[in-house]
Amino acid sequence: MGDNKIDRIRILLEKEYGRREWVTHGDPLSELIGTILSQNTSDKNSHRAFENLRRRFKDWEEVRNASLEEIREAIKVGGLAQIKAKRIKDILNEILARQGSLDLWFLADLSIKEARDYLLSFEGVGPKTAACVLLFALGKPSLPVDTHINRVSKRLGLIDGKVGADKAHNLLQKMIPDEDIYSFHLNMIAHGRRICHSRSPSCEECVLVEECDYFRHNM
DNA sequence: GCCCAGGTGGGTA
DNA sequence: TACCCACATGGG
Numbered sequence: 001m002g003d004n005k006i007d008r009i010r011i012l013l014e015k016e017y018g019r020r021e022w023v024t025h026g027d028p029l030s031e032l033i034g035t036i037l038s039q040n041t042s043d044k045n046s047h048r049a050f051e052n053l054r055r056r057f058k059d060w061e062e063v064r065n066a067s068l069e070e071i072r073e074a075i076k077v078g079g080l081a082q083i084k085a086k087r088i089k090d091i092l093n094e095i096l097a098r099q100g101s102l103d104l105w106f107l108a109d110l111s112i113k114e115a116r117d118y119l120l121s122f123e124g125v126g127p128k129t130a131a132c133v134l135l136f137a138l139g140k141p142s143l144p145v146d147t148h149i150n151r152v153s154k155r156l157g158l159i160d161g162k163v164g165a166d167k168a169h170n171l172l173q174k175m176i177p178d179e180d181i182y183s184f185h186l187n188m189i190a191h192g193r194r195i196c197h198s199r200s201p202s203c204e205e206c207v208l209v210e211e212c213d214y215f216r217h218n219m
Numbered sequence: 220g221c222c223c224a225g226g227t228g229g230g231t232a
Numbered sequence: 233t234a235c236c237c238a239c240a241t242g243g244g
Contacts, residue, residue, distance in 0.1 A: 035226095036226090036227095038225085038226090039225075039226040039227070040224080040225040040226050040227080040239080040240090041224075041225065041226090041240090041241080041242095042223085042224040042225070042241090042242070042243080043224085043225095044224090044242075044243080045224085045241065045242060045243090046225095048242095049241095076240090076241075077241070077242075078240085078241070078242095079224095079239080079240040079241035079242080080226095080238095080239050080240050080241080081239095081240070081241080082239075082240080083227090083228095083238090083239055083240090084239095087227095123227090123228080124226090124227065124228085125227085126226060126227050126228085127226090127227095128226060128227090129226075129227085146225075146226080147224090147225050147226080148225090162234085164233095164234085165226080165227095198223085198224090198225095199222095199223080
C-alpha cells in the first residue's frame with residue numbers, strides 16, 4: 001500500500017473524499033442508455049433527459065417502438081438529441097435482433113473482454129460508455145476514462161500528455177488493482193470537478209499537489 | 220452574448 | 233497514428 005504513485009494518489013483521494021464501496025446499480029441496458037445520454041453533456045441535463053425518457057415511456061420496449069421524433073423530443077434537454085435518439089433506437093433494435101429480447105444480463109456471464117467487445121460493437125458506444133456499463137451495472141473491473149480522469153491523470157504525470165482516451169484507459173487500468181478501480185474512478189472525478197478543473201486548477205487547496213507534474217512545471 | 224459542461228465517429232494528411 | 237471537427241442544450 002502506498003508504495004507506488006497511483007496507490008499514493010488513491011490513498012490521498014480516499015482520505016479527502018472517502019473510500020467508495022463498490023456497489024452495482026441498475027440493469028445493464030438502463031446503464032447503457034443513461035451513459036449514452038451523458039456523453040458530452042452535463043450531469044444535470046443528462047439526468048433530466050434520462051428521467052424524461054423513463055417518464056414518457058413505460059419500458060425500453062416502448063422506447064424501441066417509438067418514433068425517432070418522440071425519442072428526440074423526450075431527450076432534447078440533454079443536447080445532441082438527434083444523434084442520440086437514433087443511436088438509442090438502433091441499439092434497442094439491434095439488441096432485440098441479436099438476443100431475441102432486451103435483456104443484457106447475459107453479459108454478466110461473459111469475460112470482461114467479451115462483454116466489452118459486445119458493447120463496443122454498437123454505434124455510439126465507445127470505451128468510456130462500455131466501461132461504465134461494465135463497472136456500474138455488471139460489477140466488472142473496468143475504468144471509465146472521462147475528460148476529468150484524462151486531464152487529472154495527465155497533470156499528475158500518471159500518463160503521457162499525448163495519449164488518447166482509449167490508450168489512457170488501458171494504461172491506467174493496468175496500474176490500479178481491480179478492487180480499487182471503483183473508488184479511484186469516483187474520487188478522481190470528484191477531484192477533477194472540485195479542485196483540478198480544466199480552467200484554473202486550485203492547486204493551493206490540492207491534496208495531490210506533492211504528486212503533481214503540472215504544479216511543478218507551471219507554478 | 221460567451222464560455223463551459225463533456226464522448227463518439229468520421230474525415231484528412 | 234494524430235489531429236480536427238460536428239453534434240446541441242442549459243447554466244453561470
